[in-house]
Amino acid sequence: MTAGVFRPTGLFGDGRDESAALNAPLNDLRAYGGGVCEIPAGRYSLGIALDVTRARNMTLRGAGMGATVLLALPTFDGGDHVRRNSLIYGVNGLPGPDGRTGDTATWWTDDQSRQHVQARREKYYRHLTIERLTLVLSAQSAAGIPVSLGWGLNLSGVEITDTDDVTLREVEVIDAYGNALCISSMDPGVGGRVLRARILDCLTDNCVRGPLPTYGNKMTGSVIQVQARGGLVQGNQIHRSGGPAIDCFGSFGVDILRNRIEGTNGVQGTVDGRGQFVGSIRSDGDYGGGDIADNTFVTSGSIWLGGLMPPIYQNAYVGWPGPRGVRVERNRVYSLAAENVAAGHTQAPVLLGADWSDVSNRNDNVTRDNLISG
Numbered sequence: 001m002t003a004g005v006f007r008p009t010g011l012f013g014d015g016r017d018e019s020a021a022l023n024a025p026l027n028d029l030r031a032y033g034g035g036v037c038e039i040p041a042g043r044y045s046l047g048i049a050l051d052v053t054r055a056r057n058m059t060l061r062g063a064g065m066g067a068t069v070l071l072a073l074p075t076f077d078g079g080d081h082v083r084r085n086s087l088i089y090g091v092n093g094l095p096g097p098d099g100r101t102g103d104t105a106t107w108w109t110d111d112q113s114r115q116h117v118q119a120r121r122e123k124y125y126r127h128l129t130i131e132r133l134t135l136v137l138s139a140q141s142a143a144g145i146p147v148s149l150g151w152g153l154n155l156s157g158v159e160i161t162d163t164d165d166v167t168l169r170e171v172e173v174i175d176a177y178g179n180a181l182c183i184s185s186m187d188p189g190v191g192g193r194v195l196r197a198r199i200l201d202c203l204t205d206n207c208v209r210g211p212l213p214t215y216g217n218k219m220t221g222s223v224i225q226v227q228a229r230g231g232l233v234q235g236n237q238i239h240r241s242g243g244p245a246i247d248c249f250g251s252f253g254v255d256i257l258r259n260r261i262e263g264t265n266g267v268q269g270t271v272d273g274r275g276q277f278v279g280s281i282r283s284d285g286d287y288g289g290g291d292i293a294d295n296t297f298v299t300s301g302s303i304w305l306g307g308l309m310p311p312i313y314q315n316a317y318v319g320w321p322g323p324r325g326v327r328v329e330r331n332r333v334y335s336l337a338a339e340n341v342a343a344g345h346t347q348a349p350v351l352l353g354a355d356w357s358d359v360s361n362r363n364d365n366v367t368r369d370n371l372i373s374g
Contacts, residue, residue, distance in 0.1 A: 006032075006037050007038050013043050016045065017046065018044045022046065022070075023050060035059070041064070041068055045070075045071045047073045052090035052160070055127075056125060059128075060130045060133075063132065067132075071139075072135070072137040072139050073139055074139040077145070078143070078145035084144065086155065086179075087158070125164065127164075128166045129169065134173075135173045140155055142177060146213070156221070157173035158173070158180075159179065159182045161184050161185055161194075164196060167198040167200065169202070172205075174206065174207075176209070178212060179223065180202075181224050184227035185227050198234075199234075200232065203236070204238050206239070207242070209267060222244040225248075226254055233254065234257045235259065238262070239262050239263055240263045242264065244277065245281060245300065245301065249287060250284075253288075253290055255292075256290065256292045258293075260298070261281075261298070261300045261301070264339060277301040279299075280300070280303065281301075281302075281303045283304075285322060287305055287323050287326065288323060288326060291326075291329070293327065294331065295332075297336075299337055300336070300337050301336065302336070327365075329369055329370065330370065331371070333371065333373070
């Protein structure tokens with residue numbers, strides 16, 4: 001170990017569960033106050049999540065995509081929100097004022113939530129980078145999630161909430177059941193969005209493989225999901241998506257640039273056929289001040305920016321604003337996926353609306369030089 005660099009020891013790479021050995025240096029980093037965890041080249045299996053909760057000034061780094069490979073074992077079935085949900089997990093949840101979390105907590109009011117989560121982030125949770133890794137989640141499933149659960153388990157490759165200055169760079173995610181890469185706030189309804197989220201030069205394949213039981217099996221996740229104030233989603237390649245490709249909601253100043261979205265895996269994103277089009281760049285609402293430019297869609301979706309959470313979501317009929325101050329330019333849609341055509345999604349390459357019924361453009365949005373063909 002050099003100063004500030006921690007490496008796991010006792011790795012075998014032979015298919016056994018190596019969660020403890022891989023989590024040990026992350027625990028050291030928390031105690032040390034930050035630094036780098038370097039995972040060497042090899043294929044390592046995990047039965048529980050890599051825990052980057054309470055990260056501050058922390059980097060988790062592999063030897064490169066395809067070189068350092070982390071494989072989920074079948075225990076990742078959503079049966080435990082922390083340990084058996086997402087492969088890399090950093091959900092800095094909101095305990096109630098009594099210190100408890102989950103369904104038994106006494107929850108904060110909205111104003112208390114905003115103040116509390118901001119104070120926690122400023123003091124504890126800032127500057128997390130995850131890079132140069134491949135995650136394989138073919139064994140991940142939703143088998144352990146109770147349908148009656150009142151809040152979501154995303155079954156992601158990487159899921160980070162309530163942490164400022166998060167960067168996911170050169171991370172490959174294969175076969176995630178839900179989201180591939182997620183940076184957001186624990187509760188989108190209280191405005192606790194994080195600052196400066198970045199997802200750069202990542203690869204995904206065959207992610208979003210089915211609907212989530214926590215949403216009544218009526219809605220999928222999205223391959224990339226961001227809820228932030230300031231950020232960048234750039235240079236990512238998204239192949240064979242089963243739901244929306246990039247979902248940016250409750251965000252301001254997040255740019256979505258030069259991503260390539262190609263193909264679908266046959267999973268339809270929603271039962272109502274509206275707003276969650278497969279392979280799309282989309283927003284439930286409250287997205288503003290960002291550029292969506294120079295993205296390429298091939299046999300996938302296009303762009304849909306709405307202004308109301310759908311009724312199948314937990315916080316049904318939340319009236320968030322539609323897009324405002326958004327510039328949508330030079331995007332190319334070369335063909336639409338068959339499931340989008342079947343759902344009636346054959347309109348212009350960009351749809352902007354204040355709610356589900358109104359897709360007319362607002363005066364402060366700009367759309368130009370976008371092309372749909374084929």
